[in-house]
Amino acid sequence: xxxxxxxxxxxxxxxxxxxxxxxxxxxxxxxxxxxxxxxxxxxxxxxxxxxxxxxxxxxxxxxxxxxxxxxxxxxxxxxxxxxxxxxxxxxxxxxxxxxxxxxxxxxxxxxxxxxxxxxxxxxxxxxxxxxxxxxxxxxxxxxxxxxxxxxxxxxxxxxxxxxxxxxxxxxxxxxxxxxxxxxxxxxxxxxxxxxxxxxxxxxxxxxxx
Ligand SMILES: N[C@@H](CCC(=O)N[C@@H](CS)C(=O)NCC(=O)O)C(=O)O
Numbered sequence: 488x489x490x491x492x493x494x495x496x497x498x499x500x501x502x503x504x505x506x507x508x509x510x511x512x513x514x515x516x517x518x519x520x521x522x523x524x525x526x527x528x529x530x531x532x533x534x535x536x537x538x539x540x541x542x543x544x545x546x547x548x549x550x551x552x553x554x555x556x557x558x559x560x561x562x563x564x565x566x567x568x569x570x571x572x573x574x575x576x577x578x579x580x581x582x583x584x585x586x587x588x589x590x591x592x593x594x595x596x597x598x599x600x601x602x603x604x605x606x607x608x609x610x611x612x613x614x615x616x617x618x619x620x621x622x623x624x625x626x627x628x629x630x631x632x633x634x635x636x637x638x639x640x641x642x643x644x645x646x647x648x649x650x651x652x653x654x655x656x657x658x659x660x661x662x663x664x665x666x667x668x669x670x671x672x673x674x675x676x677x678x679x680x681x682x683x684x685x686x687x688x689x690x691x692x693x694x695x696x
Contacts, residue, residue: 488568490551492519495536497526497545500694501605503656504558504593505546506685510652511562513684515572523693559589562649576644585643585650588635592653598624603660609689614664625666628657632672639671641678655679 494512496505500523512519524530524545531543540547542556548564555561563586566575576582598621606612617625632654635643642651658676661668668676679685 488550488553490553491549492517493522493549494519495522495524495540495545495547495549498523498530498693498695499526499609500688500691501609502545503605503653504544506656506688507558507589507649507653508546508548508561508565509688510682510684511565511574511649513687514574514647514649515565515569517565517569521691521693559586559593562589573646574649576646576648578645581644581648584635585648588631588643588650589653591631592657596624596628596657599628599657599660603664603666605656605660608656608659608663609694611663617666625661629669629672632658632675633669636672636675641675647682651679652682652685655685 492512494505494508496502496509500506509521524536526545530536531540531545536547537543539549539554540556541554544556546556546558546561548555548561550564550568555564562574566573575585598618602614602617602621604612604614607614635654642648643654644650655676658668658672659680662673662676680689
């Protein structure tokens with residue numbers, strides 16, 4: 488398993504999933520080429536990209552002649568192939584909880600994801616007050632995050648993991664729009680957001696103005 492690394496992300500750099508893979512590569516200190524796919528013109532369905540991307544979505548990781556989609560699969564692959572710097576907990580049960588959180592954040596909380604799209608986080612867009620349905624999702628998110636995050640902790644587990652970045656991303660959707668969150672979750676998310684790997688994504692020179 489060798490070869491150059493390339494990461495395909497959306498041209499606006501608003502995909503939380505592309506961000507997760509970007510942060511994984513950056514946390515590990517791996518050199519990689521960033522390629523952009525313009526979703527606004529449906530470039531994800533163009534033959535050049537479908538030749539590489541099984542799902543026709545971003546992110547797609549290229550490692551030599553191997554191509555992989557789905558951000559959490561990418562995060563886990565990188566952690567197995569480049570284990571020097573871990574982005575998942577070493578403890579098996581903590582690692583399982585990190586994966587649980589990643590899977591849940593990608594499959595539930597749809598009202599938050601749609602009413603607080605990531606233009607809010609990355610481009611300062613402001614959205615209307617949350618619907619009742621979205622408020623119920625927020626309650627679920629708060630309960631889960633409060634349960635998983637120990638009091639006064641900076642990270643969910645013993646050390647930083649990529650699940651911290653994914654959870655911070657979900658919380659930032661609300662924080663960036665001025666929605667209410669318990670102070671400890673806000674402090675946690677804002678600290679996670681300041682990690683150099685996350686800031687490298689937020690302030691990336693390829694980001695559209
Ligand atoms: N579960 C996937 C979600 C990927 C995804 O939804 N990507 C969106 C951008 S945020 C995309 O490529 N949309 C274009 C399309 O589906 O045609 C992951 O974690 O990678």
